[in-house]
Amino acid sequence: MTAVEIAGVGLHPFGRFEDQTATSMGVTALRAALDDAGWSIDDARRRVGAAFCATAYGGVAAGHRVLGGLALTGIPIVDVEAGCASGGAALSLAAGTIASGQHDAAIVVGIEKMPKGIIRSSFFAPWQEQSGLAATPAYFALRAQRTMHDHGLTKDDLAALVVKNRGWGELNPNAMFRSAVTAEQVLGSRLVCEPLHLWMLCSPNEGAAAVLLRRAEGGSGAVQLAAVALRSHLPGHVLDESTPMAGLIDDGDITPPTTLAVRDAYEQAGVGPDDVDVAECQDTDAARELLTWSELGLCAAGDQRSMLHGDRGQVVNRSGGLLSKGEPLGASALGQVVELVGQLRGTAGARQVDGARVGLAHTIGRGANASVTILRR
Amino acid sequence: MALLGVGVGVPSWRLAAGDIATAWGGRGGRGSIAVCGPDEDTLTLAWTACDALLAETGASPDDIDGLWWGTTRPPFAEGPSWSHLAATLRLGPATVGAVTAGSPHAGVEALLAAADAIAAGTVAQAVVVTSDALLPGTGTTLEPACGAAATAVLLGPATDDAPAVIGPRAGRWMPALDRYRGDHEDTTRDVYDGRLFREEVFLPLATDTASALGTDSRWSLPDPDGRLGGALARKIGTDQVVSADVRKALGDTGAAAALTGLVPALTTPGAAALLAFGGGRATAVGIDVRAAVPGAERAVADLAAEGTPASYAQVLRARGQLEPAGEHVEMAVPPGSAMFVRGNAEILGLVGGRCVDCATVNFPHSIHPACLGCGGDKFDSVPLSRNGTVQTFVINHAMPAPFVAPLPLVCVDLDDGSRVMFQGEGTGAELAIGSPVDLVLRRYAIERGVPVYGWKVRSR
Structure with missing residues (x-):
């Protein structure tokens, strides 16, 4: 298998941009990635063999519109949708074309412009929607309630997690929410679905991210794509974003999709959880990040509180996480890669984890699809 | 026909009549009425009453082959009301019966239809449920009296050890308007003339009917406005109105009123009778209570439950009479799919x-x-x-x-x-x-x- 490395990354800030379309944000991010790589449009035309565009709301042939904006059409362009893991899925497919020797380089771009307010998901069956069982944030809260019960966590811990992420978000110019918050403010924010308050939930929003992958050139000093893995939930696993609400089975012994994905990724990269210097992980809600820590092996189940209040917790979501950035579905996983590339290059400024050499990015969402990406330098 | 058991369903909310009077600039308004919360209606009340009945009597749905349901407000004005109730009660596929509707008289029509089916031998054991959730026009005179409740009874062939037996019946009719709702209307209009209704329709018809039954017993009497019931009791010369406390606690419960008002009489042996009124008809039925009817004690307690106070605005919203402005996003697939x-x-x-x-x-x-x-x-x-x-x-x-x-x-x-x-x-x-x-x-x-x-x- 041919090794894959990251030639360049680019980002359009995450937030709300009434003067931008998903396409224009994608063009901005992709141009930034080419600039970061030092590639001209002609270089890209000569070397890039395929493009994958992650989006859930982008509409028909969304990737063609982005590539067309930079006159880069002509190559295969495929849109990829896998819920919150869409970006990880696109990255995985693009990396595969290089690792297999099919292409020399590939473009991965994620774009999104989501409607405001509660997501009306098309994931559930019509009868579930009709029965009021399909309201989106409820699913996060059902899992959060159980996570708190099983892992000995309280709403104060969820608030502390938000304080941590929003503290780093204050230092991220590309984040949607750029102010630090206190636990009192978090617990005082509007109750959306007990136990989750508004500020414990990430905001669906808009943005774009792009990653330019190429065959590893050896000695380039570029960040290496050490692993990218994508897994979905096993039948019967219920307390995840897949919750099917019917025929539910006890999921105590069923391995969650995040753990399935991270096992694959650790094996591909030849590292373990203790080797991870910096991580970006899915914080759809505050309890989700805390559950993810144990699913990734960053701490033992039930040890989240001590990790949260120690130094180790501070290496997760240095970007501010989705709680600060918001979550533009197709772009969020690639946004994590952009952040980690900065961390591994040592260019993350005030958010820098000193000497970071191994970075891990994680997403989980509808499906339940989980993606784990490991970068190394 | 034996009356083998009873159960009731009472909605969760109570609305103070004074709140309605305040909204319309009126004076006073006494007592409170039982009203449905946003997730309750005549079907859920009927199910609650039937569920209590089955639990208290130990009757199995497999042994019930008849279901009669009387209500002025079937959940589907035209549609599968009866089969929805049968499904929630897990009745067998060959169960027969009917929904009676059209006026508050519908409750007694259901009771007698079931009794006749048992007498004819076409049904072995029947559930009769009367349920109502009156929906008056906003600001109407009757609005502070319009309540909600359900009562279900189990009927079977008469036996020597039956706790109660359905006895004689009497009926009278006249083609007079009492309450009215047209096919195109959502809510019920006022009685067109209070004095005329009282003196020339209600009291003569109800009194004639009670006299025709010719019993001196404990009565469940209709009381649509909170005063007519007392006037009727004086006319027929009884001081044993067992329905008075239930009426005071819940308001007028329409098609459910006659059976619901009878419930206190089912706790102790003795003669009893109910009188149903509506749709230009009055019907009286005698009930011989020989022993405490299974479920009656619990039913009395359920009827006396306090409920949750609700504001007039909450009630209007639950009734669909107060709607938010703005866009309503419909679900992706219609209910008929x-x-x-x-x-x-x-x-x-x-x-x-x-x-x-x-x-x-x-x-x-x-x-x-x-x-x-x-x-x-x-x-x-x-x-x-x-x-x-x-x-x-x-x-x-x-x-x-x-x-x-x-x-x-x-x-x-x-x-x-x-x-x-x-x-x-x-x-x-x-x-x-x-x-x-x-x-x-x-x-x-x-x-x-x-x-x-x-x-x-x-x-x-």
């Missing part, structure tokens, strides 16, 4: 499909033809338990229309080992992981004008 129809009997009857290969219970399995646990396609139909414990839950404070927040959603481990998810009743304040809960029938929503029903989790 195959995706709902195929699983409706299972959803209403709480019937799961147990996979013959891995024993996972799929619900509703007609909509999910492959087992979620193993992909198998062979199932045994199993009625699910209505008791369980909370696996996890959420109190949703943001729900898209037509749902109303706060709305609990609860994942329940049922006592039969299945795990299913439902809405929760009320605010869900008593829910906790591991706590015991029961399932009750409630209305989930009205989507595109169609009421949608399902089971809700209630803390035990």
Whole structure:
């Protein structure tokens, strides 16, 4: 298998941009990635063999519109949708074309412009929607309630997690929410679905991210794509974003999709959880990040509180996480890669984890699809 | 015909009559009325009464082959009201019966139709349920009197040891307007002239009917406005109006009034009678109570339950008489689509499909033809338990229309080992992981004008 490395990354800030379309944000991010790589449009035309565009709301042939904006059409362009893991899925497919020797380089771009307010998901069956069982944030809260019960966590811990992420978000110019918050403010924010308050939930929003992958050139000093893995939930696993609400089975012994994905990724990269210097992980809600820590092996189940209040917790979501950035579905996983590339290059400024050499990015969402990406330098 | 048991259903809300008077600039307004919350209607009340009846008598749905239901407000003005109720009670596929409607007289019509079917031998054992949730026009004179409740009784052939027996009946009619609602109208209009109605319609017709029954007994009397009942009692010369306390606690319960008012008389032996009035008709029925009727003590207690105070604005919103401005986003698929129809009997009857290969219970399995646990396609139909414990839950404070927040959603481990998810009743304040809960029938929503029903989790 041919090794894959990251030639360049680019980002359009995450937030709300009434003067931008998903396409224009994608063009901005992709141009930034080419600039970061030092590639001209002609270089890209000569070397890039395929493009994958992650989006859930982008509409028909969304990737063609982005590539067309930079006159880069002509190559295969495929849109990829896998819920919150869409970006990880696109990255995985693009990396595969290089690792297999099919292409020399590939473009991965994620774009999104989501409607405001509660997501009306098309994931559930019509009868579930009709029965009021399909309201989106409820699913996060059902899992959060159980996570708190099983892992000995309280709403104060969820608030502390938000304080941590929003503290780093204050230092991220590309984040949607750029102010630090206190636990009192978090617990005082509007109750959306007990136990989750508004500020414990990430905001669906808009943005774009792009990653330019190429065959590893050896000695380039570029960040290496050490692993990218994508897994979905096993039948019967219920307390995840897949919750099917019917025929539910006890999921105590069923391995969650995040753990399935991270096992694959650790094996591909030849590292373990203790080797991870910096991580970006899915914080759809505050309890989700805390559950993810144990699913990734960053701490033992039930040890989240001590990790949260120690130094180790501070290496997760240095970007501010989705709680600060918001979550533009197709772009969020690639946004994590952009952040980690900065961390591994040592260019993350005030958010820098000193000497970071191994970075891990994680997403989980509808499906339940989980993606784990490991970068190394 | 033997009356073998009784059960009642009372809605959760109480509305002070004074709140209505205040809104319309009127004076006073005494007492309070029982009104439906947003997830209750004549179907859920009828189910509650029948559920209590079956629990108290120990009768099995398999032994019941007749269902008669009297109400002025069938949940579907034209549609599957009867079959919805039959499904939620898990009655057999050959069960017969009818919905009687059209006026508050409908309750006694259901009772007598069932009694006649048993007398004729066409039905062995019948459930009769009368339920109502009156929907008056806003600001009408009758509005502060319009209540809601349901009473169900179990009828069978007369035997020597029957706790109560249905006796003689008498009826009179005249083609006079009492209350009125046209086919194109949602709400009921006022009596056209209070004095004329009292002196020339109600009192003569009701008095004649009571006299024709010729009994000196404990009476359940109609009282549409809170005064007519007292006037009627004086006319027929009785001081044994057993319906007075129920009327005071709940208001006029329409088609359910006659049987509901009789409930206190079913706790002790003695002669009793009910009188139903409406639609230009009056009918009186004598009941010989020989022993305390199973379920009567619980029914009396249920009727006296205090309920949750609600504001006039809350009640108007629950009745659909106060609607939010702005866009209503309809669901992706209308209620008449195959995706709902195929699983409706299972959803209403709480019937799961147990996979013959891995024993996972799929619900509703007609909509999910492959087992979620193993992909198998062979199932045994199993009625699910209505008791369980909370696996996890959420109190949703943001729900898209037509749902109303706060709305609990609860994942329940049922006592039969299945795990299913439902809405929760009320605010869900008593829910906790591991706590015991029961399932009750409630209305989930009205989507595109169609009421949608399902089971809700209630803390035990």
